[in-house]
Each structure stands twice: as C-alpha cells, then as structure tokens.
Amino acid sequence: MKPQRQILQEQTSFALHNLYDRYAGMLLGYLLEIVKDRDKAEEHLVSIFETIPQHIDRITGDGVNTWCELQRLARTYLAGTMYADTTSEAKFPNTANKFSALMNDEQHAVFCSIYYYGKTTAQLAQELGKTEDLIRKALREAFAIIRKAS
Incomplete structure (x- = not known):
C-alpha cells in the first residue's frame, strides 16, 4: 500500500501534466502578447508551471474556470517579477501595435x-x-x- 504523501504527489503530478497538455499553448500565446519575445515568454511559462503545484487546489477546484485562474497566476507572476517597479527607467516590452x-x-x-x-x-x-x-x-x-x- 502506498503512503498518503506519495499518492498526493502522484495526483498533483498528473493534474500538472493535464494542465500543461490543455493550457500551455494558450498560456504561451497569452504571455507572448505581453512580453513580445518568444524566448522570454517560454521562460515565464516554465516558471509559472513550476509554481502551479502550490496553487493546484485553487486552479482545479470545482466550479473554477481554470483558464481564468491560470491567466490570473500569470499576471501576478509577471507583475511580481518583471514589472514590479514601474518608476524605474525600464521600459515596458515593445508592444508593436498601432495603439x-x-x-x-x-x-x-x-x-x-x-x-x-x-x-x-x-x-x-x-x-x-x-x-x-x-x-x-x-x-x-x-x-x-x-x-x-x-
């Protein structure tokens, strides 16, 4: 019989793999629209998926819109890591759009x-x-x- 902790780790691993299969492409596209650099967007995607196990219950709970929660997690991650200090001279990513x-x-x-x-x-x-x-x-x-x- 498997210990409870091992069962929980396997379930989390399966849930994470399932989330990646379903949403990684969309989340990468979402990140690409913000940072406009594919390599950086991919790095951020990896970092975000590394934090998901801490939030797995909130993201995959009953009645939860998983895509919205993943977007929220991505926005929080980006705000906390890349652009926490907008008072510095650092520029926002080149948005390259007409607006x-x-x-x-x-x-x-x-x-x-x-x-x-x-x-x-x-x-x-x-x-x-x-x-x-x-x-x-x-x-x-x-x-x-x-x-x-x-």
Whole structure:
C-alpha cells in the first residue's frame, strides 16, 4: 500500500501534466502578447508551471474556470517579477501595435501597468508620485486612443 504523501504527489503530478497538455499553448500565446519575445515568454511559462503545484487546489477546484485562474497566476507572476517597479527607467516590452504607437509614454505606462499587470490606480499613483485623478485621466486618454483607432 502506498503512503498518503506519495499518492498526493502522484495526483498533483498528473493534474500538472493535464494542465500543461490543455493550457500551455494558450498560456504561451497569452504571455507572448505581453512580453513580445518568444524566448522570454517560454521562460515565464516554465516558471509559472513550476509554481502551479502550490496553487493546484485553487486552479482545479470545482466550479473554477481554470483558464481564468491560470491567466490570473500569470499576471501576478509577471507583475511580481518583471514589472514590479514601474518608476524605474525600464521600459515596458515593445508592444508593436498601432495603439501603443499613438500613446505618449505616460499613457502607455499607465495602460500597461493597469491592464496587463493588474495594478490599481492607487498603487500606480503612489509609485509614480501622482494623484489618482491624474492616473485615471491618463487611462481614459489611453482608452480613447484605442477606441478612436479601432
């Protein structure tokens, strides 16, 4: 008879393999849209899948949308590792699309921080040393540019 711990490890391993088979391609595409570099996106995919065993119950629970949870995990991972400090001179990844080319640096930084990296206006205002109203204004302008260009 197998010990309980070994059974749990085998179940987690099977669940992780199943998640990879079903969602790795979609998650790689999602990451590629954010980082725009295939090698980096693949590295992030591996790192995210290494953290999944810690969150396996939350991701695969009953009534849970697994894809949404994986996206949330990816956003959290990216926000915590790559772009935690938006006040530095480090640039956001080259988005290479018609919308970001129309935005100024502030609008682009606000849009990426909030939309892609899940920061709140309060967090971003504190990081950038600006008021929440100015952050909201820049975000509204960014969305107006997207609407107008669509």
